[in-house]
Amino acid sequence: MRYYLYVSGTKLDMLYEQIPPKLLKRLAVEAKVDLKVLSVAVQSPRADVTSYDKLDLVEAYLEREFDVSWMTEPRPWFRGDLELRVAGYGSPEGPTFMTGRDGDTVIALIGSAHHLLGQRTAPETIQASYSMLPSLFRLLDDTPGREHGQDPAHDVLEFAELMTEPPVYGEFLARRLLHGTATGRDGRQVDIVVGTPLYVAMADEDTRREA
Structure with a gap:
């Protein structure tokens, strides 16, 4: 279950x-x-x-x-498990952004906060879908404290590094939207994988799959 x-x-x-x-x-x-x-x-x-x-x-x-892959080598559909910081609770009409890092891979998941369990709302009240890249970049552009005009992978990494929400360990299955590289604050180059999730569920760290 x-x-x-x-x-x-x-x-x-x-x-x-x-x-x-x-x-x-x-x-x-x-x-x-x-x-x-x-x-x-x-x-x-x-x-x-x-x-x-x-x-x-x-x-x-x-x-x-579709030969679902692991998150570190993402094919069109990929799955994974790691600590995720989740933003979007409290605003069901907006987006949710979930992110976590596994070694040199940063995962970013974008979707509609309406689909977070515990804050369902009537579908007719939802004015936009947030499961595509244009919605993600509008979210990034509206974030204070960021530089604008960077390449997409760098924008995603910078936003992920600014998040401070407590992480929850989760497993997920997602559709890939973007795969690139960027350099983080520590100077290391990392892979950036952006997807939109079909589901995210809580997981136990002791059942973590080795990539």
Whole structure:
């Protein structure tokens, strides 16, 4: 069982509806979903299953069809686990930015704060999506105390280094948006990986996967 911090319902519905019905039936068996859900999926793949059932099936589909990679060598879809600083609680109409560092790799995840668990709001009140790069760069440009006009990877790194929120150890699955390099405050060159998460969940450090 996962204790979720963030689940993008928008991405989840979009991806779930694209899974071919015949493949969805096989995935329901392979993912070992609840027998009741399995029965529904076999009889009517688009039936009203729960969001978490959909997430199990979408994750199984991505693993099967897209060769999901680890965060330090990000392919279009990648997963990881590390300490994340999370900004965006308290402002469900705005963005959430999550970031952490693993050695010489800095991970930055951008999404809509509406999808943070505990601050759901009616979808019709959300005026914009924050899961794309233009929204990320608008967020960076509006941040006080930063220099502007740097290259995108440097902008992301600088913003990440300014965050002071207490970290939470989490695991995630995300779609890659940007992969580059930048030099940090310590003078070391690091890889910058920017993605938009399908989900982020709390994780235990003693189950950390070695990259």
